[in-house]
Amino acid sequence: MSYDLPSSEKAWNEAQPYAMWERARSECPVIQLDPMGPDSPPIHFVTRYDDAVHVLRDWETFSSSVNTDVMGAYMGELILGLNGEEHRQYRSLVAHTFRASVLERWDQELVRPLINSLLDQIVRIGRANLVADITAQYPVQVICGIVGVPLDDHMQFAAWADDINGGPMHHDRGVAASQAMRAYLEPLVAARRVEPTGDLLSELVLAEIDGERLSDERLYGFLRLLLPAGAETTFRVMGNTLFALLNDADALAAVTADRDLLPVAIEETLRWETSVTMVSRVATRDTEIAGCPIPSGSSVNVLTGSADRDASRFGDPNTWSIDRPQTPHLAFGTGPHQCLGMHLARLELRSGLDAILTRLPNLRLDPDAEVPIIEGFAFRGPNALPVLFDAS
Ligand code: HEM
Numbered sequence: 001m002s003y004d005l006p007s008s009e010k011a012w013n014e015a016q017p018y019a020m021w022e023r024a025r026s027e028c029p030v031i032q033l034d035p036m037g038p039d040s041p042p043i044h045f046v047t048r049y050d051d052a053v054h055v056l057r058d059w060e061t062f063s064s065s066v067n068t069d070v071m072g073a074y075m076g077e078l079i080l081g082l083n084g085e086e087h088r089q090y091r092s093l094v095a096h097t098f099r100a101s102v103l104e105r106w107d108q109e110l111v112r113p114l115i116n117s118l119l120d121q122i123v124r125i126g127r128a129n130l131v132a133d134i135t136a137q138y139p140v141q142v143i144c145g146i147v148g149v150p151l152d153d154h155m156q157f158a159a160w161a162d163d164i165n166g167g168p169m170h171h172d173r174g175v176a177a178s179q180a181m182r183a184y185l186e187p188l189v190a191a192r193r194v195e196p197t198g199d200l201l202s203e204l205v206l207a208e209i210d211g212e213r214l215s216d217e218r219l220y221g222f223l224r225l226l227l228p229a230g231a232e233t234t235f236r237v238m239g240n241t242l243f244a245l246l247n248d249a250d251a252l253a254a255v256t257a258d259r260d261l262l263p264v265a266i267e268e269t270l271r272w273e274t275s276v277t278m279v280s281r282v283a284t285r286d287t288e289i290a291g292c293p294i295p296s297g298s299s300v301n302v303l304t305g306s307a308d309r310d311a312s313r314f315g316d317p318n319t320w321s322i323d324r325p326q327t328p329h330l331a332f333g334t335g336p337h338q339c340l341g342m343h344l345a346r347l348e349l350r351s352g353l354d355a356i357l358t359r360l361p362n363l364r365l366d367p368d369a370e371v372p373i374i375e376g377f378a379f380r381g382p383n384a385l386p387v388l389f390d391a392s
Pocket of ligand 1: 056064079080081093112137143229230231233234237274275276279280304330332333334335336338339340341342344345373
């Protein structure tokens with residue numbers, strides 16, 4: 001089957017890939033693209049759920065080193081690009097700070113005050129664009145607060161995160177942002193080494209296992225990943241959840257009345273419209289997936305966004321419904337690299353959406369504004385969410 005990747009940055013951002021992925025799942029579950037040049041390896045896209053799980057769990061055959069090849073120039077020594085024992089050691093040094101029990105304290109101290117101060121700025125107006133006014137700002141502020149970066153600098157951090165993420169397309173900008181972020185963080189790291197303050201930066205500089213500490217390269221590599229990983233992803237899923245609720249009046253009423261349904265709405269959104277639809281691997285040996293030969297050295301992209309709409313696992317997969325049986329999804333990946341920030345993401349989404357539903361009564365889409373859509377190929381989120389509500 002023919003499979004056309006978007007040909008420009010604009011087309012990547014505006015793509016609607018689900019119909020193409022659905023066709024692939026039924027006709028040709030591993031899509032192969034022709035190599036970009038004579039020395040380039042073939043590129044594969046894995047579309048079905050079971051195959052996706054298989055690739056993500058078999059780290060010896062499907063290596064994560066491709067992430068270092070693509071992002072290493074901008075992020076530095078990257079946990080996402082390591083395998084096996086080396087990855088396990090690195091991960092065990094940073095994992096503690098992301099445990100659900102450790103994160104709970106941030107909820108009252110940081111997360112709820114932050115969402116409430118953003119809501120303070122719109123509650124009296126009775127109308128807002130929830131993307132520009134809330135979701136684009138909230139997760140980046142949370143991650144800055146948890147790391148220990150002054151909140152006043154969060155816009156600067158969001159800009160660096162954007163440029164670092166966009167490094168493969170705009171190399172010079174990516175490198176400049178990477179260097180600027182390190183230069184900014186160095187004095188903060190030095191200060192925490194002398195006087196830890198209990199923030200994540202302090203925990204990272206002090207973390208020690210069997211006498212081993214994070215090297216500086218890994219410390220800055222991790223910090224450069226955290227901002228885009230924590231901000232770009234959660235903000236879009238928050239927008240996608242609001243989009244789903246605003247387009248389903250019964251579900252919005254049910255969740256507003258019974259906040260125990262919020263986690264259900266969030267998990268269903270992660271399955272239906274995750275923000276990161278694709279994770280990358282490279283084959284370390286000749287192998288096959290679903291009968292499709294995969295030569296050693298070829299790139300294997302797992303489309304988690306497609307796998308979570310696989311009808312063999314999720315009935316009526318294109319429909320968002322809080323009534324569907326809860327079945328684990330792949331939005332946070334699986335296997336050794338499963339998202340370290342998933343408990344933080346869930347906590348932010350729960351607290352953020354709870355505050356929005358409480359403080360913006362009678363929330364609805366603005367009927368006179370342009371109808372919002374969710375768009376994008378690798379990153380998906382709504383372009384805008386113009387809403388009305390009862391001002392207070
Ligand atoms: C809804 C929001 C999020 C989504 C959909 C998401 C998705 C993912 C996925 C799919 C992976 C696996 C990548 C792979 O297998 O190659 C991953 C890894 C990772 N995520 Fe998230 N993420 C989210 C939020 C966060 C947050 C809030 C943080 C931290 C602040 C974070 C930090 C990380 C890190 C550090 C890894 C690398 C783990 C490793 O390599 O061992 N993520 N994420």
